[in-house]
Amino acid sequence: MKVSLTQLQRVFVAIIYLIVLIILFTIIDGNYNELLWKTSNDKRIWFFSGALLIILGKYVAEPFFSKPTDAITNSAAIIITLLTINDKEKFVFYEIILVISLLVLFFSLTTIFLKSFSGETIDKINKFSYDFSTKIGNSSFLFSLIYVPAIYSYFIKTDNPDIAGFVVLLAFWICIVFFDVIGKFVELFAVLFKKKEINEEELGQAIGCENPMLYQVEIDYLKHKSTNTTIGDLVTIENQKLSKSIGLIINKKQLLNKLWLEIYLLTDENETILKLPQNHRLQYDNVKTTLKSLNTVNKVKSIESFPQNLRDKVLASSLYSQKEEFVGYIEKGSNINQIVFQHLGDNKISEGGIVYTTIYGEETLYQLIDGQTREEPLEYKDGYGYEVAYARKLGYYNDEKNELNTRKWMPKIYTPVFLFENEAIQEEKLIDIAEMAIGRLPETSLKIPIMDYNSLVTHNTAILGILGIGKSRLTFELLKKLIYNSLVKIICIDVTNQYEKELSSYFEESNIVVDIEAAERLDLKNNNLTGVRDNPQTWGNEALYKVKLDKCISDFYGNDDARILILNPDWHNVSIAGSNFNITHKNDLSVAQKTRIISERAFKYSYEQGETMEAKCLLVYEEAHSLIPEWNSVANDGDKTAVNGTAKVILQGRKYGLGSLVITQRTANISKSILNQCNTIFALRVFDDTGKQFLENYIGSDYSNTLPTLEERHAIAVGKALKLKQPVIIQLNDMKYHIIENEEQEISNHEEE
Structure with a gap:
């Protein structure tokens, strides 16, 4: 049984034992100098093995455990000692002790040699070698292996047995190995002297x-x-x-x-x-x-x-070592998907924040999504008010793949909960995150990258949020990452003129093509004809508009440098006959109708290139509630037909590498048949009930309830492109990390949109 002694106390105990050993040697063997230093005297081996047992085995070199290097030293010392014995036949178990010492030496060297190699078989051999060398090669065991046979050989197995001497030396060995009498006395005296100091x-x-x-x-x-x-x-x-x-x-x-x-x-x-x-x-x-x-x-x-x-164990315990990050413990009402905990301590928490606890001893991340105030009666009229936090399970973060993976089951009740990485992040780290990912878990450095750029396009993406919350900035960042990480061509349908003004801050001018050429638009306007009364084909210029679009799109695809084509339907003067018979006037095409034509021409070009699994073309619908409105928001039946046509393009485009990015601030007014086809969703702050109800189908009621209080530059993200198996609130990157020149520009006039 080991006692708790300081290093100084262990040295002191070793000295006392050595003094006792020397006294015993002097009393039992008589002439100290002659017997101890006489090299031909085999009997002295018991003294040296006992001394080494005290010095190496119990107190100084190996008081707690032995390493393979210690086992090499011990076994080598035993082997040399055995080889120096003159009368080997007199020493009992000589061959056995020598074989054991050689085995310890062999397995110790094997352990050191194999530590640089790996493999299932090698690991098993290495484990056996390590266990054998550290347990059998322990100095207490090895030196006892030579001490006990030595006192037996030279005190019992002789012509004149010295039973008394044998018993005394055996008792001395037992006191050291099994009871440590002197060590316990030293510890007891240390406790008594420290009694007044520690309380x-x-x-x-x-x-x-x-x-x-x-x-x-x-x-x-x-x-x-x-x-x-x-x-x-x-x-x-x-x-x-x-x-x-x-x-x-x-x-x-x-x-x-x-x-x-x-x-x-x-x-x-x-x-x-x-x-x-x-x-x-x-x-x-x-x-x-x-x-x-x-x-x-x-x-x-x-x-x-x-x-x-014990002090080491306290310092290493998870609760004590992380007490500054402690925020509570699991309460009743927690389940597989969500934990409930009382907010304790001084750490500030907020929705979207990341906490962690353990499931079967494995660290598991959770995201705060809600909170409540509660009150508990104590004694008489005393009460205690407190906060309860609700957090959704995210799983564990795989640093190699930069993704969240599922952790099954749930933590035990009363398991401690800790705040995750609540500290300022260096600018260099934020730059790296902005380059590699679309955002990060709030107030952490855990990246949330785009994992599948093909799915971002072909499985359609939507960005939803109120005016001025940062939808366009997120859009520009997505487009930039698409251009740098894929060969996708991007067609932006924008009636706000924002893209023409701001995209130059994100891309080289050679990457951007702005609309149909001015001369072509003028020709389109000049050929907006008034035809004959009974022939609708002679009225307006829809057919010419399709020809102009085909040429524009074909030229865009033929230009290797060009990656983004911006089209503003408001600049396109297009009309059709006002009726099919007895035609008396023309009707200008609405934005929704021109959007359908643009979408169909893009689909036609993709269709002609053939089926593919790779993303080829992305249609960006800025202010989508105007371009593809819901049926109850349209002004005429032509817009209903147009939206249905656009929806058909989006539905069929996937197998030809065509997809869409839908951006809107009014979820209630956008076509749900199109929005339902968006697999990846970025939901920023939303107030309207229709938007919340729609998003509830994607992200659940708990996350949808956080939409009105989302901070700026935060979004709830989910979908195939991110490989997120559950919704996650992410902190989006700052715009300054993506503009070409990191300085104040005209872009500040459009701070959020």
Whole structure:
């Protein structure tokens, strides 16, 4: 049984044992100088093996464990000692001890040699070699292996047996290996001398135990007027005879004349509650200790008062080492998808924030999505108000793949919850995140990248949010990442003229083509004809418009440098006959009708290129509620037909590499048949009930309820392109990391949109 001694104390004990050994050698063997230093005297081997046992095995070199290098030293010393024996036949078990020592040497060298290699078979061999060399090669075992046979060989197996000497030396060995009498005496004296220096402050008594890990303690101000406690203080609870569990104050509840503390017990890596050893706890007690009742709670004044091994365990315990990040513990009502915890401590939390707890010992991330205030009655009219937080499970973050992976099941009730990485992130890291990802988990450096650019296009994407919240900035960043990470051509249908003004801050001018050429638009306007009364084909210029679009799109695809084509339907003067018979006037095409024609011409070009699994063309619908409105928001039947035509293009475009990006601030007024085809969603702040109800189908009611309070530059993201298996609130990148020149530009006039 090992005792808890400091390094200085272990050296002191070793010296005492060596003195005793020398005295025994002198008494038993007589002439000290002649026998000890006479090289032909085999009998002296018991003295040196005993000395090495004391110095190496118990106190100085290997007091706790042996390494393979220690085993090499030990086995080599034994082998050399055995080889120097003159009368080998007289030494019992000579061959066995020599073989064991050689095996230890062999397996120790094998362990060191194999540590640079890997493989299932090698790992098994390495594990066996390590276990054999460190356990059998332990100095206490090896030197005992030579000490005991030596005293037997030279005190019993002789012509004149010295039974008394053998018994004394065997008893000396037993005292060292099994009982460590001197070590225990030294520790006891150390405890007695330190008694006045190390003590505890009594706080009160535990009055409740919610579970084996969580205690409630009552402090009576009438008895403890000077008590000063803070959250994070260490305490001990005497809940068993001669045993004190170690805990941490995690919460305080104020009553009129009392204070209630919540104490969470600390555990080691095996989830075993940390306790003061029975022999060490005596230093905390005075003469009145025997009169104390069970469940007495004491404040630990200094962790330095603990034994070294226990102090290390306290410092390594997850709750103590992360007490600054502690925010609560799992409460009832938690399930596989969501945890509930009472918000404790001084850490500020907010919706979208990331916390973590453990499931079967594995760290699991959760995202805060909601909170409630509650009140708990205490005693008489005393009450306690507190916050309860709700967090959705995200899983664990794979650093190699930069993605969130599922973690199955749920944490145990009362498991501690910690805040994740709540600190400022360096500018260099933010630049790296902006380059590699579309955003990050809020207030962390965990990237959320676009994982599948093909799906971003072919499976359609939507960006939803109110005016001025940053939809266009997110759009421009997505387009930039698409251009740098794919060969997709992008056609932007924009009636706001914003793209023409701002895209030059994100892309080279050679990458951008602005609309049909001016001369072609003028020709389109000049050929907006008035035809004959009974021939609709002679009225307007729709057919010519399609020809102009075909040429524009064909030229755009033929230009290798050009990646973005901006089309503004408001610049296109297009009309058709006002009726099919007895025609008297022309009708100008609406924006929705021209959007359909543009979409169909883009589809026609993609169709002619043939089927493909690769994304080839992205149609961007800016202000989509105007371009593809819901049926109850259209002004005429022509717009209904147009929206249906556009929806058909989006539905059929996937197998030809054609997809869409839909941006809108009014979810209620956009065609749901088109919006329902968007697999990837970025939802920014939304207020209208229709938008919230629609998004609820994608992200669930808990996340949709957070939409009205989302911060700027935050979005709820989900979908195939991100490979997110559940919705996640992400913190979007700052625009300054994506504009070509990082300086103030005209773009500031459009701060958010």
